[in-house]
Amino acid sequence: NAGVTQTPKFRVLKTGQSMTLLCAQDMNHEYMYWYRQDPGMGLRLIHYSVGEGTTAKGEVPDGYNVSRLKKQNFLLGLESAAPSQTSVYFCASSSPGTTLTLEQYFGPGTRLTVT
Amino acid sequence: AQSVTQLDSQVPVFEEAPVELRCNYSSSVSVYLFWYVQYPNQGLQLLLKYLSGSTLVKGINGFEAEFNKSQTSFHLRKPSVHISDTAEYFCAVSDGYGNKLVFGAGTILRVKS
Numbered sequence: 001n002a003g004v005t006q007t008p009k010f011r012v013l014k015t016g017q018s019m020t021l022l023c024a025q026d027m028n029h030e031y032m033y034w035y036r037q038d039p040g041m042g043l044r045l046i047h048y049s050v051g052e053g054t055t056a057k058g059e060v061p062d063g064y065n066v067s068r069l070k071k072q073n074f075l076l077g078l079e080s081a082a083p084s085q086t087s088v089y090f091c092a093s094s095s096p097g098t099t100l101t102l103e104q105y106f107g108p109g110t111r112l113t114v115t
Numbered sequence: 116a117q118s119v120t121q122l123d124s125q126v127p128v129f130e131e132a133p134v135e136l137r138c139n140y141s142s143s144v145s146v147y148l149f150w151y152v153q154y155p156n157q158g159l160q161l162l163l164k165y166l167s168g169s170t171l172v173k174g175i176n177g178f179e180a181e182f183n184k185s186q187t188s189f190h191l192r193k194p195s196v197h198i199s200d201t202a203e204y205f206c207a208v209s210d211g212y213g214n215k216l217v218f219g220a221g222t223i224l225r226v227k228s
Contacts, residue, residue, distance in 0.1 A: 042119075042218035043216075058215070096214065102209055
């Protein structure tokens with residue numbers, strides 16, 4: 001049981017390049033999330049998904065796109081990278097239903113630098 | 116809209132001393148409150164959560180937090196810290212929809228020997 005995994009762990013992009021970050025979870029969770037973490041700002045939600053084939057915008061969605069073609073995977077895309085997107089990106093997943101859950105399980109993060 | 120304020124960006128403390136990390140929230144609906152910990156170069160893991168019931172919540176590693184609805188606070192405490200508690204701590208709030216979380220800016224706890 002690997003939990004939540006993220007690929008790649010590190011990446012350096014030049015301004016204008018594109019890339020896709022992959023998140024995978026093996027806990028059969030319905031919900032998945034992408035956050036970015038910047039110093040002094042905590043984690044901010046980029047996009048999230050409440051089920052296969054559905055996605056929604058979070059707090060800071062501009063410049064990012066997502067897809068949830070399979071329940072276990074959640075992809076985050078940057079079509080034209082900008083230096084402002086230099087950050088650490090975290091994926092998380094959780095299970096819906098009763099209020100006994102609500103816990104999100106986080107991946108180890110992807111450190112992205114855009115030069 | 117929900118928001119979380121962590122009142123201290125850094126808290127230095129000596130080993131075996133008590134510590135309190137402060138968190139205030141604002142929300143117009145019922146809330147669920149969380150504390151997560153992030154060790155250097157790692158992801159976040161859940162310390163504890165308040166969903167309902169007793170306002171004093173106990174978590175892992177000897178941490179506890181108290182939900183105070185009148186003061187809209189959820190402060191994290193530990194009676195005696197260890198060097199290994201050095202990490203960044205995040206307070207978060209959810210209204211339950213989609214289990215989405217709104218995080219505070221984080222508090223770095225530095226435990227000194």
